[in-house]
Amino acid sequence: MSGPDSDPRGELALAVADLQVSYGQKRAVDGVSLEIEDGEIFGLLGPNGAGKTTTLSAIEGLLRPDAGTIEVQGVDARANPLRARAMVGVQLQSTGFQAALTILEIVKLYAGLYGLARSRSELLEALDGVGLADEASRRFAQLSGGQQKRLSLLIATIHDPVLVLLDEPTAGLDPQARRQLWNRIGRIRQRGRSILLTTHSMEEAQAVCDRVAILDHGRILAVDTPAGLIEKHRDDPRVVGVAHGEVTLDDVFIGLTGQDYRD
C-alpha cells in the first residue's frame, strides 16, 4: 500500500502496455500502450466510441482487460488492484453518490475509504478549497453541474494520489467553470501529481495537456505534445484537406480520425 514505506521514485506514474479490452466480439481497446511521467498531464483524445473511457475503466479496475499490463507507480494494477487504486484518484464521466447523504457526509465517507480520519472542520476546510463550504449540508443532486464536478474532483484528490484519472472533466461546464477546473488541474500538477484525462475539447487539450494521444477504433494513432502533433502533421494530406487556413490541433484530429459521424 502507498505510504511512507513505499519508494515510488524512479517509477512512471502510469505505464500501460499492449492493453486489449473486448465487449463480446467487439475489440474496444486494441493494443494501447502509454506512459505518463510524474507531474505530467496526459490527454486522451478521440471521437465517441474510440475507446477512451474503456481504456480509463481498465486502468481504474472497473473492466477486466483481455491482455496487457497496467502499472501504477510500479505496482501491477491487475495483480494488486486495491493497492494500485489507493494511489489513484478517479473522476468518472458520470458520478453518483448516495442521494440521502449530504455533501459533507459524502466527503467524509470517501476520506474514510482512503484511510483518512478527517474532523468536521478539516472536511469543511477541504470543501472550502473548492468553494463548496456553504453547500456542506445540501445533497449532491441539489448542486449545479459545475459544483458537482468540483465535488467529484475534490473526492478524486482527497487522498493526494500520485495519479488522477479524469474522464471528460469539463463536459457540460460553462466557460467560467471550465477555466476554474483547468486551474485546479494545474494546481494538482504543481504538487507533482500526474493526470490522465479524456476530452473532446482540443482547446482543453492545448490549454492543460503536456502530451496528448489521439485514439480511434481502440488504437493510438499519434502521441506527442499538442504543438508537436500540429508540427508533425502539418503537411499530412488528410490534415491539409480538412484545414481552413493555418493547421490546428482540431484539423489534425479530424484529419487522422475522419469526418464521419460516430455513435
Add this chain to the structure above:
Amino acid sequence: MTDAASGSPTIGAPAPTLRTQLRALLEADLLVQLRNLRAVALSTILPLVLLFGTFAGRRAQILGDPRFKVASCMMLGMATIAILGYSMGVARDRDAGVFQRLRVTPTPGWAIMASRLAIQVLAILVMAAVVLVAATAFESVTLDAGGYVLTLLAVVFAAAMFLSIGQALVGLIRSTDTLNAVSRLAYIPLFALGLLGHTDILGTNLETIARWSPGGVVSTMLGGAMSPTTWNGETWTAVLVALAYAVVFAGAGIRWFRWTAS
C-alpha cells in the same frame, strides 16, 4: 507535499485499512437507512398492523398458536425490508452509479455489500424487537429470557435468508422497473405462504408446500425459537432448509450480480 531529501513527491494518504473503510461504509449506510423514513415506517408499521389484526376477534382462533402469529408479523417485516427495501435500494444505487464510484476506491467489493447487508440485519433486528415488545405489551405473548435470545438469533438467521432472496432478485434482474414489479409479486406469496404454513384452512397439500416455503421455514424456526421447549426435529429441518435457501439464493445473487445497470 514533497520528500525534503530528494524533492520527489511522496504519497499523501496513509494505507487504508479495512477497519477504517468498513467504519466509513457502515456510518454512511446507517445514515441512509435512518433517512429513508418511508422504508423505516413501512417495515415497522406493517408488522404491527398485522399483529393487532391477527389477534383481533375471530381471526385469533383461525390462525392458531399466538407464537406463530408473532413469527408471521416478524416475517412480514423481514420480507418488507429485504425484498422491497434492500433489493430496490441496491438497484436504485446501481442505476445512479453509486457502486461504480465506490468500486474505484481501494475498498473490496465484498466490504461494500457487507456493510449494506449488516445495516439491513440491524434494521430487521430493530423491527423484530418492536414486534416482540408490542406482542408482550398488548397481546400478552411473553417469552422467557432464553426464548428472547434464541428468537433474536433466529431473526438474524432468517434475515440472512430473506436478504439472500433480495440479493438474488437484484442479481438476476438488471432493470430497476422490472425488479420493482417482480419484487412486489414475489413479496406477497413469500409472506402469504409463511402465514399459511401452520394452518390447514386451504388443505393439507397447500399447507405442506407453505410449511417448506421460505416464509414457512422462517415461521417454523421463529416459532420454535420463541418457545425453546417445543424446539424439535422439524424445527431443525426448517433451519437446514432455510440455510439451503440462503446458500442457493445468495449464490445466484452474487454470481449474476452486476455493479452497473448498463
